[in-house]
Amino acid sequence: MPKPKVLVTRKFFDEAIDLIKTVADVEIYPSEEDPIPREVLLDKVQDIDGLLPMLTDRVDQTLLDRGKRLKVVSNYAVGYNNIDVNEATKHGVMVTNTPDVLTDTTADCAFMLLMAISRRLVEVDKFVREGKWVKAWGPKMLLGSDITGKTLGIIGLGRIGKAVVPRAKGFNMKILYHNRNPDPEAEKLGVEYRSMDEILAESDYISLHVPLNDNTKHLIGKPELKKMKKTAYLINTSRGPVVDENALTKALKENRIAGAGLDVLYEEPTNPKNPLLKLDNVIVAPHIGSATIETRLAMAMKAATNLTAALKGEQPPDLLNPEVLW
Numbered sequence: 351m352p353k354p355k356v357l358v359t360r361k362f363f364d365e366a367i368d369l370i371k372t373v374a375d376v377e378i379y380p381s382e383e384d385p386i387p388r389e390v391l392l393d394k395v396q397d398i399d400g401l402l403p404m405l406t407d408r409v410d411q412t413l414l415d416r417g418k419r420l421k422v423v424s425n426y427a428v429g430y431n432n433i434d435v436n437e438a439t440k441h442g443v444m445v446t447n448t449p450d451v452l453t454d455t456t457a458d459c460a461f462m463l464l465m466a467i468s469r470r471l472v473e474v475d476k477f478v479r480e481g482k483w484v485k486a487w488g489p490k491m492l493l494g495s496d497i498t499g500k501t502l503g504i505i506g507l508g509r510i511g512k513a514v515v516p517r518a519k520g521f522n523m524k525i526l527y528h529n530r531n532p533d534p535e536a537e538k539l540g541v542e543y544r545s546m547d548e549i550l551a552e553s554d555y556i557s558l559h560v561p562l563n564d565n566t567k568h569l570i571g572k573p574e575l576k577k578m579k580k581t582a583y584l585i586n587t588s589r590g591p592v593v594d595e596n597a598l599t600k601a602l603k604e605n606r607i608a609g610a611g612l613d614v615l616y617e618e619p620t621n622p623k624n625p626l627l628k629l630d631n632v633i634v635a636p637h638i639g640s641a642t643i644e645t646r647l648a649m650a651m652k653a654a655t656n657l658t659a660a661l662k663g664e665q666p667p668d669l670l671n672p673e674v675l676w
């Protein structure tokens with residue numbers, strides 16, 4: 351029997367490719383930064399058995415219709431809003447993601463943004479580099495906001511939201527959370543449930559950890575921003591469209607909230623002319639939540655493990671649509 355064929359849509363980790371090669375022939379789209387063009391992907395999907403896409407690659411009905419041989423889509427991300435999982439199930443295609451290995455790294459990123467925006471790290475670094483530090487040190491120079499003892503509101507107490515908790519505890523923060531349903535582990539974790547309105551009104555920092563779907567798109571829009579304290583900060587390491595970016599830009603511009611730390615934007619990459627980028631009270635990162643050497647390799651091994659399991663006819667460890675096997 352010929353070996354199954356796999357397409358990896360970006361230059362990838364050798365260790366992971368070696369693992370996939372134990373069961374399949376692998377083609378790697380040879381690009382470091384640019385996503386595989388849609389037409390190329392739609393063409394290549396016609397004769398592959400396994401696809402390992404990036405979060406920039408859309409896996410929808412059109413693609414699945416073409417992929418007549420496709421058995422598995424192993425997403426290189428924990429979030430899978432780029433994949434129409436229901437449609438994949440209808441096509442009999444397994445979908446997997448990379449949970450757990452990036453949980454701490456992403457929680458670190460959220461806390462990094464929280465600290466950086468509240469102490470104005472980017473702004474102060476620029477201040478020194480641009481030669482603006484010409485006057486003596488002063489009692490009111492570049493003041494930020496305390497973190498210790500403040501109230502953190504975690505919206506979406508999933509794996510990553512929960513990993514933010516011990517970080518915030520290290521700063522003696524009071525920790526609130528909002529989920530659709532209260533979490534049975536909350537008491538043990540030392541976090542208190544609040545309604546959406548309450549968490550927005552009480553928190554000094556709001557950190558978003560929900561997946562992007564129809565229920566969470568624009569979860570934070572104008573009405574929600576209005577309910578936040580004027581001194582509060584918004585941290586987003588989830589997905590850009592969870593926040594109404596126009597409303598956020600306006601709120602930041604008018605100082606209706608204190609600031610925002612964003613690892614994700616509405617459009618990625620964002621237009622360099624995005625008015626958000628003109629503001630000092632925002633720190634923006636290019637979707638680097640899981641971007642450490644250790645974690646990106648661990649994610650690659652996980653994606654490769656899921657892919658090879660599926661191609662061997664086994665149930666992949668991180669199967670998102672087990673009903674496909676029923």
Ligand code: GLV
Nearest residue numbers: 426427428429640
């Ligand atoms: C990155 O955003 C991921 O979902 O892994």
Ligand code: GLV
Nearest residue numbers: 428508509510511
């Ligand atoms: C992602 O892993 C989450 O559940 O927050």
